[in-house]
Each structure stands twice: as C-alpha cells, then as structure tokens.
Amino acid sequence: xxxxxxxxxxxxxxxxxxxxxxxxxxxxxxxxxxxxxxxxxxxxxxxxxxxxxxxxxxxxxxxxxxxxxxxxxxxxxxxxxxxxxxxxxxxxxxxxxxxxxxxxxxxxxxxxxxxxxxxxxxxxxxxxxxxxxxxxxxxxxxxxxxxxxxxxxxxxxxxxxxxxxxxxxxxxxxxxxxxxxxxxxxxxxxxxxxxxxxxxxxxxxxxxxxxxxxxxxxxxxxxxxxxxxxxxxxxxxxxxxxxxxxxxxxxxxxxxxxxxxxxxxxxxxxxxxxxxxxxxxxxxxxxxxxxxxxxxxxxxxxxxxxxxxxxxxxxxxxxxxxxxxx
Numbered sequence: 337x338x339x340x341x342x343x344x345x346x347x348x349x350x351x352x353x354x355x356x357x358x359x360x361x362x363x364x365x366x367x368x369x370x371x372x373x374x375x376x377x378x379x380x381x382x383x384x385x386x387x388x389x390x391x392x393x394x395x396x397x398x399x400x401x402x403x404x405x406x407x408x409x410x411x412x413x414x415x416x417x418x419x420x421x422x423x424x425x426x427x428x429x430x431x432x433x434x435x436x437x438x439x440x441x442x443x444x445x446x447x448x449x450x451x452x453x454x455x456x457x458x459x460x461x462x463x464x465x466x467x468x469x470x471x472x473x474x475x476x477x478x479x480x481x482x483x484x485x486x487x488x489x490x491x492x493x494x495x496x497x498x499x500x501x502x503x504x505x506x507x508x509x510x511x512x513x514x515x516x517x518x519x520x521x522x523x524x525x526x527x528x529x530x531x532x533x534x535x536x537x538x539x540x541x542x543x544x545x546x547x548x549x550x551x552x553x554x555x556x557x558x559x560x561x562x563x564x565x566x567x568x569x570x571x572x573x574x575x576x577x578x579x580x581x582x583x584x585x586x587x588x589x590x591x592x593x594x595x596x597x598x599x600x601x602x603x604x605x606x607x608x609x610x611x612x613x614x615x616x617x618x619x620x621x622x623x624x625x626x627x628x629x630x631x632x633x634x635x636x637x638x639x640x641x642x643x644x645x646x647x648x649x650x651x652x653x654x655x656x657x658x659x660x661x662x
Contacts, residue, residue: 346422347412348573349556351478352405358470360398366466386445393440397433404429413557426471434463482573489542489572492565496545529588533561535575542572546588550618551626552598554578562623569622591639593628601639 367379379390408417408425417425438456446455531549533542544563553560559581561572582592589601593616603618607628614628616636628636 346475346478347409347417348558349409351474352409355471355474356398356401356405358474359401359467360394362470363466366462370462389440389444393437396436400432400436401429404432426467430460430463430467433467434459437463485570485572488565488570492548492563492570493543495565496543496548531585531588531590533559533572533574533576533581536577541574546590546600547602549590549600550603550620550623551600552578552581552590554596564620569620589639591636593626593632593636595629595632597626599626599636601636604640607640 371379379386379393404425411417434456437459438452441455441459442452529546531544531546532540533544535541542561544561548563548565550562550564550569553562555573557575557577559574559576559578561574562569563572564570578598582598585598590598591601592598599616599618603620604616605619606617608615608617614630614633615625616628617623617625
C-alpha cells in the first residue's frame, strides 16, 4: 500500500454496514436536537404528511449511501483510492443528499422568508455534520483495530525470530556435542515450515510458523488469518486473493474445507455431522465450529488419511457403530 492509498479496512463490507448504521442513528439524534433551532427542518412523527415525507427521505438517503458505497467497493478492486479521492467521494454523497433535501423542503415545506439558497446552505451544514461525524468515529475505531492487528502480528514475528535464533543456537550446540561423541550422526529433523503472506501488491505482510496457524477465513476480497500467539488466538486481515494464498499452501497441512475456509488439518480435534452438514472443531475451544462443504469433504478426508490423522478425528456415526459392536 502506498503512502496516499486508503487503508484496506475502509472498504470492507463490515465497515460499510457499520458506517451506514451509525449515520442513521446519529442523524436521528442530531435532527431531534437541532430541530427547535432551525426553520428548515420539517421532520415529524406526529403530522401524517411530515411523517410520510420523513420516512421517504430517510429511505432515499440510505439508498444513496448504499449505492455510493457499493460502487466504491466495486471500483477499489481496479483502482487504488487516494485520501483526496476518498474525501471527494464522501463530499459527493453530501452534495447528493443536500440537493435532495433542499428540493423536498423548498417544494413542500418552505417557510416564509427562506429562499432556496438559505435552505440549501442550512441543509449543507446539517448533512455535512451528520455524515462527517459518524464517518470519522468509525474510521478512527477501524484504524485502531487494524493497528492492533498489525501490532499483534509484529509481536508474533519478534517472538518467532527470537525462538528461531535460540533454536539455531541449541541445534548448533547439540550438533557440536553429538559430533564429538559419534562420528556419523543421523540427519537433523527439518525445521518447521514458515508460511509467508503477501498482499495484492506483492508486499510481505505476515510470516507465521505453520504450527501456529489454525485457519484462514475468506471475507470478500480479504483473507482473515487466524493464528495462536502467547496461548491466544489472534487474527490478521490481509488484502489478497484466496486462490493466491491457497496456491502457496500446496503440499502443507493447510487444506480447503469450505468455499470460505482453509483449515490446518493438524489442529483438527473432531469431525462430525449435524443436520446433514459436516463440520470440524479445532484444538482450541475459543474457535467456533468450521463448516465442511460436501464438495470439499472428500478432499479433507483424504488429507487426514494421508498424514495419518484420521484416527484422531472420529465422526458420530463411527462412534455409534463402535458402541454397538462393543
């Protein structure tokens, strides 16, 4: 990501939904508070005509916001939005809703002595305030969450490097002592495989020991990487294609079990079926059940057989059969 490019979290579907919901709630509070001080606000819950126009205007404004954010969401795959472009886009939303409000007010609720310029000016102030404050608040919170994820990943990376350094020191010391005792020692075990995650721009964002990796969750155009650090399951949101990550994991214990999930088979504790839907649970109780779709079930089962883990995970039907035989 370049210096002027907008952070990835601003384009996630979750962020867009939370932002629009925040705008709706904040606008209701703002208009109720500001109504006694303005002649250009006609919203009402008692007058039938005003209530109908209030409802229609709210629906129209929400539709404008949804269409705007969906368009932005689609375009961000092709273009890298800069901060200036992002602000201009938000300003366009303000202008569109202001023009709509000005037209409705001037056409149906204009007070004596107010010109269309007066109404438009006051509407611009209100709409700017209503859209700006929730956008800023949610942006700060989303940015804080993203920085927390980056900090957790950096701490994990530092710990991993320290452990790798200590391991190499210990291996060198053991190798030296063994070589003094035995002329020909057996080859050392292979080091743990490190998985490197790159974003769409080719920048290395995260390096994780595969033994600490639990599962990957596909979320729109992002991958949520779930891993363990200091006995706690953490996550890191990475902007990249699922197919790219899956290709880099070929030959490892990471196997796709669902359209949205890739799971580490060595972390599977139980495989079961409920309501004709397969699922797996991992060896950490804080992790929810992970679904297994019918199309990927045979591949997952074959992977468990290949690495000799099928005896570790038992389906409910197998348990019942064993009980009957006993």
